[in-house]
Amino acid sequence: MLAYLIRRLFAAAVMLVVIIMVVFGIFFLVPKWAGVDIATSFVGKQADPAAVQAVREKLGLSDPIFIQVWEFFKGIFVGRTYSGGGDVTHCAAPCFGYSFRSEQAVWPVLTDRFPVTLGLALGAAVLWLVLGVAAGVLSALKRGSLWDRGAMVVALSGVSLPIYFTGLLALAIFSYGLKWIDGQYVPLSESVGGWFGGMILPWITLAFLYAAMYARITRATMLEILGEDYIRTARAKGLTEQVVIGKHAMRSTMTPILTMLGMDLGALIGGAILTETTFSLPGLGQAVLNAIKNQDLPIILGVTLITSVAVLIANLVVDVLYAVIDPRVRLS
Amino acid sequence: MTTQRTSGRRKQALAAAAVVAGLLTTAACGGGDSDGSKNGAAGFDAANNKVAQASLAKKGGTLKFGGAQDADSWDTTRGYYGFAWNFMRYYSRQLVTNKTSAGADGAKVTPDLATGLAKITDGGKTYTYTLRDGVTWEDGKPITSKDVKYGIERVWAQDVLSGGPTYLKDFLDPDGKYQGPYKDKSADHLGLKAIDTPDDKTIVFHLPKANADFEEVLALTSASPVRQDKDTKAKYTLHPFSSGPYKFASYSPGKDLTLVRNDAWKQSSDPVRKAYPDKITVKFFSNANDLDQRLINGDIDLDLNQTGMSPQGRTVALKQHKGNLDNPVSGYIRYAVFPQSVKPFDNVHCRNAVIYGADHVSLQTARGGPVAGGDIGTNMLPPSVPGAEGQKYDPFQIAGANKNGNAAKAKEELKACGKADGFSTTIAVRNNKPVEVATAQSLQASLAKVGIKAEIDQYDGSQTPGIIGSPSNVKKKGYGIIIMGWGPDFPTVQGFGLPLWDSKYISQSGNNNYALIKDKKIDGLFDQYVNTLDAGKKTEIATEINHKVMEGGYYLPFTFEKFINWRSDRLANVYTTDAYSGMYDFVNLGLKSSK
């Protein structure tokens, strides 16, 4: 188990370095191939040659990518020092650098925005897990019924409708129209009720999409499990139907669901870009979208790293969890 | 009550249905506000070039801005967005600034930190100001002439503080001899020779060459004082040290910004700012539709960006809340420009052929029509700039006889160009501006009718300066037609047209003279302009430069841009100003209630 974990963590570290290199590559090499000098997009309308040159130096456009990646990781573990134009700044570890645009240190941006995204992802996950699994189980037990067909139509629409559509619809109805919910983000530290009010629509919107997927998966898995011999055995023992479904069938159904949940949460932690954009939630997804628009590499790198770490950890947790849930699985 | 609610809900259902139908319009709230009342909206265009509800402004309250975009920088030296300059007046003062009046009068310069306008001597090469008594920083210390000098010196530190306008540097030290305060070896870092500070109250500017717009440039926020011990260099944007009536309380880039009263500021020291509200908040939205809806709902008082509402919000607002809207001229001209390096646009007749061949009404429609898009542009000087003639000057009959295109005339010009059968070219357009793409398509369609085959190349809009700002790249890609827009940095022909039309401004990167105009007459007129101190004469020269540009056929203007801006019922003392291209003048906005 320990050897397994060490091996996995090592692989994850290699993966992270590769991911960061790819981001650097996209940022620096692609414009170069397109024959565009990206430094000019950082100096405003009146391009001063000194400014362009300074930006080139600041962005490290002259350094090879390997050096830049090395500096980046060095900054995270031991900090790094920036100098340019007589301005020397030491950035203590964990140093993710400074935003090219707003000049703020990236690490506080990440730590400031992370709770928003985490709150969004976890809250939505609770909702979609409860709703999706309940709807899926009910559909499976009432297969072919009106409920089943109705639920699956709703689920299909949930899967196919984009967030910015359902999100705007939710806002239009509940926030602008009926005015039941304000729908503007309020930090949890300011007001619990306000936070809840700001998060409920994003939760519902995000949960709608995922609940739909989870309902479909739950239904299919449950139907498959209900056909298993060991379910018949459970009934043959004289177990009540509640125990047969709630214990024996659910235990097996939850395995793929938990795997999915782990992966989805991992991906969402990196930022639910569409949801955060639609609801103007100041989370990581909004930050990274803005950063991409503004070519703000340090923010992009920071969020990418967090996302990658989250996904890799989620993968690991899912694998370990799998071994816990399913005794047939061995970690090796 | 019950019935009303039911009908409201039914309305919601209808609105939801409209959304489902793909309109994605935000739901219409059933608010029946009575327009024109004291507590209600002032009426359509009530604040356009005039002051609305000035007497209703009360001290106190929280003024709420919302924005889809944060400033490029809140550092007075580095910001270049018009709304940022406008907003900076809350926390920064200048020697002189634009008048806080509506319309054209707002473009005039008035004393701020200085006791009066400049004493100009030495044939327009020396400007002397005296600072007022009682002007202070947010910690109560007095603002000195050295602080003003230091703030201006920061413009030279382009290697650290890039992004802002560099007029001050161009005017005071065109050869770039000074290295900026950070590389300044002198003990006080005040080594810039062009500025003298004989005492804490006096500041003297020595221009190597006279420039008639120097005082206009001093009115830009990039001439704000900065105190050396508070200069955090690149990070100054995160918390600029206030010299104005408000100071930074908190700022998270892209999230929110809160200003609170600067208690050290004294009304008696400031002839310009009224400082009505107690607090000013800005919230950033990543969804422009959401922002518009918040404006309509009254959660937000006005749009920080002042670029007009999005099409959906605009439609709803025009139908139901017209009294909250103003429809000012933005100062921007939207146009197509023809780089002479790309054949056959080296020939004026081929350029003229495009101008005649275009359907100008269709281009105006693509921009949003007469209300949201603006009047058909007939020449290249924005109506807010002195010397502009508006649609009265229309050498190509763009808004007149040829407004739907004149194919016969276009073919005539093609023949004169030696391309009787037409030619092929490429239209370059930013991919992140749907409206510009629409104009490109309109142009493509009308040009096809006269035999000009134009392909549209949508390039990465975030890379604009690197792509169309590089003349070699433009030539390589064969961009014969570039779709762009331009607004004045300050409302004079120099503030608008110098980077676009003067041959000295052609550069290999970040170029703005896309047409590559090398006209000795135009260069000469600009030289003459900067040496002219008489306002009437300046205006004449501006008119003449505009005529020369139009006669060259370098540009096809689309619109004199107009936009639709929202002001909430709560706002008082609202007016648009030419100083900031038709935006509301932020600094003196007041609220009707201090709540």
Place this chain on the structure above:
Amino acid sequence: MTELSKTGAAVSEPVGTSPAPTSFLEVRDLKVHFPTDDGLVKSVDGLSFKLEKGKTLGIVGESGSGKSVTSLGIMGLHTAGQYGRRKAQISGEIWLDGTELLSADPDHVRKLRGRQMAMIFQDPLSALHPYYTIGAQIVEAYRIHHKVDKKTARKRAIEMLDRVGIPQPDKRVDSYPHEFSGGMRQRAMIAMSLVNNPELLIADEPTTALDVTVQAQILDLMRDLQKEFGSAVIIITHDLGVVAELADDILVMYGGRCVERGPAEKVFYEPRHPYTWGLLGSMPRLDREQQERLIPVKGSPPSLINVPSGCAFNPRCPYADLPKDNITRTIRPELAEVSTRHWAACHLTQEQRERIWTEEIAPKL
């Protein structure tokens, strides 16, 4: 087989609809039909038999003959947990120790399941829940019907595992099904079934998934356990060899109906139905040469939607043309007593069958 001849009363004549039987288990005219898109599948179509405590009934037939459906019908598992799907249509009577199960309260039947009647399934790997330990599954089975604490139940589970011959039961109780070998799993399954001392044990192909040596061990175990517990046992199999060792009586099913039934020795030594002959012919026997050994029943099992008219076996029967007037294809033969407590459903005359058996079939076996 010696016990069989002593009492010899496991099977009696076909019953009508008289109430309150005296037998421990009595099935009367059981019909289990499944509606499908293609039509009504008549998996069991009129089956009757009796079984006494301490006796073993072997139900034999090809797959699809209705034997498993019968056992699930007795257990009440066609109605429990049938969600949304078109439900099975069941008619007839199933009397267990004086209670008619089909008309009884489903929850009452549930309480009988696992307690009074238990079942052993064919493939113990798929029939045991992969995520729970063997012990937990046995404990669960015990605690449904006994209000005891977990410790007591666990002790009981270990005792049962020991009883079915699992070595180190106190350790193996915490193993998962996949950690057991096939034979061990089936022993565990048996332990689980017997944990509540059921009076009726139904074993559905208990050895099919196992290899030959293990099969023998399991059959030995079942025989021993039956002696010890004194339960009534139904063994369902397609393999006559299995029932040969265990059953007192044998019931041969074909196309959802009983075609021959009687004491095991009669069915083995004086079978009176051509289908039984076929089964006997396909039975592997260790004392025969490989190539002679298997005489499969030619053709495939009948469709249960469109059952052949007349005798359901007629398309595969080599003697279908012997009776007059083509009656094998028009009239369905009823069960008729061919000797004491031995019934067969065939249009051939007694003499014909005796002759064919002694002259044509028996010598080849």
